[in-house]
Amino acid sequence: MMTIIEECTGDCRPRVGVYALTSCYGCQLKLATVQKIIDISNMVSFESFYMLSSASKMAADVDVAFVEGSVSTERDLEELMEIRKHSRILVALGACSVNGGVQSWAEGEMDHDALHKCVYGDSKLTMQGLQATPISKHVDVDYYLPGCPPEEDEIMYFISAFLIGTFPEPKDYPVCAECRLAGNPCILIERGEPCLGPVIVAGCKARCIGFDVPCVGCRGPVPHETAWFDSLAQTFLRKGMTEKQIRQRMKIFGSHDPNIERMLHSILGGETE
Ligand code: SF4
Ligand code: SF4
Numbered sequence: 001m002m003t004i005i006e007e008c009t010g011d012c013r014p015r016v017g018v019y020a021l022t023s024c025y026g027c028q029l030k031l032a033t034v035q036k037i038i039d040i041s042n043m044v045s046f047e048s049f050y051m052l053s054s055a056s057k058m059a060a061d062v063d064v065a066f067v068e069g070s071v072s073t074e075r076d077l078e079e080l081m082e083i084r085k086h087s088r089i090l091v092a093l094g095a096c097s098v099n100g101g102v103q104s105w106a107e108g109e110m111d112h113d114a115l116h117k118c119v120y121g122d123s124k125l126t127m128q129g130l131q132a133t134p135i136s137k138h139v140d141v142d143y144y145l146p147g148c149p150p151e152e153d154e155i156m157y158f159i160s161a162f163l164i165g166t167f168p169e170p171k172d173y174p175v176c177a178e179c180r181l182a183g184n185p186c187i188l189i190e191r192g193e194p195c196l197g198p199v200i201v202a203g204c205k206a207r208c209i210g211f212d213v214p215c216v217g218c219r220g221p222v223p224h225e226t227a228w229f230d231s232l233a234q235t236f237l238r239k240g241m242t243e244k245q246i247r248q249r250m251k252i253f254g255s256h257d258p259n260i261e262r263m264l265h266s267i268l269g270g271e272t273e
């Protein structure tokens with residue numbers, strides 16, 4: 001466990017950095033616009049947060065760094081290494097950072113050169129692109145704050161936990177639990193919709209199902225290896241989905257999770273066209 005409490009004199013406010021690698025900037029926008037951020041803004045010192053101040057620097061010495069985005073370029077990788085060096089606690093902020101996000105879907109499907117050619121043709125770019133990966137592939141991550149983007153109450157929970165010198169505990173139950181509490185009809189059972197709620201960690205209050213849209217798994221699997229993608233794949237097969245549809249669905253946000261392919265392989269066999 002890592003906390004921010006330590007001996008200090010002078011300005012003892014926790015120093016916070018908010019950084020973005022390759023991303024849509026939605027997570028830091030969410031953090032910047034959390035209603036209660038005003039209440040705690042004088043209790044922390046934002047040393048680096050480009051969305052709030054152009055005086056920010058990369059990378060500042062901070063107690064807690066929130067890092068949004070996937071590692072998708074050489075520059076991302078260099079910046080991430082610097083951030084890690086200058087941070088006591090590092091939090092992966094949002095789906096891109098936690099699991100690579102939708103931009104990492106090609107992992108195991110297409111190599112980076114083929115993907116680059118598919119998008120940019122023979123154009124020469126100065127940007128040195130990489131296959132998009134979660135930040136944990138490159139540096140130690142202390143805590144994970146999932147979501148696309150994360151929920152306001154979870155952002156406040158994380159910041160509050162750090163402020164009082166404790167640590168944020170991950171949820172260990174699935175979206176289905178919140179979905180049932182919300183009183184939604186089950187669109188998987190009743191309509192055969194490809195909902196990933198049974199294997200995805202809760203925290204969004206079943207946001208998508210509340211809008212009659214099946215879960216695509218942006219928050220990532222429930223922890224402690226209790227996300228039974230194999231069992232859910234069998235259910236999807238019974239509901240009429242093809243093997244290819246099941247794989248694609250489960251890997252939108254899960255292409256970097258070896259457990260998913262292992263479990264799918266046990267049910268579906270090898271990759272199918
Ligand atoms: S996790 Fe979602 S909201 Fe956050 S940067 Fe990635 S795409 Fe944007
Ligand atoms: S709709 Fe989806 S999240 Fe809700 S109970 Fe059914 S499977 Fe679970």
Ligand code: SF4
Nearest residue numbers: 204208215216217218
């Ligand atoms: S229902 Fe699923 S896809 Fe929608 S916000 Fe929640 S975890 Fe993400």
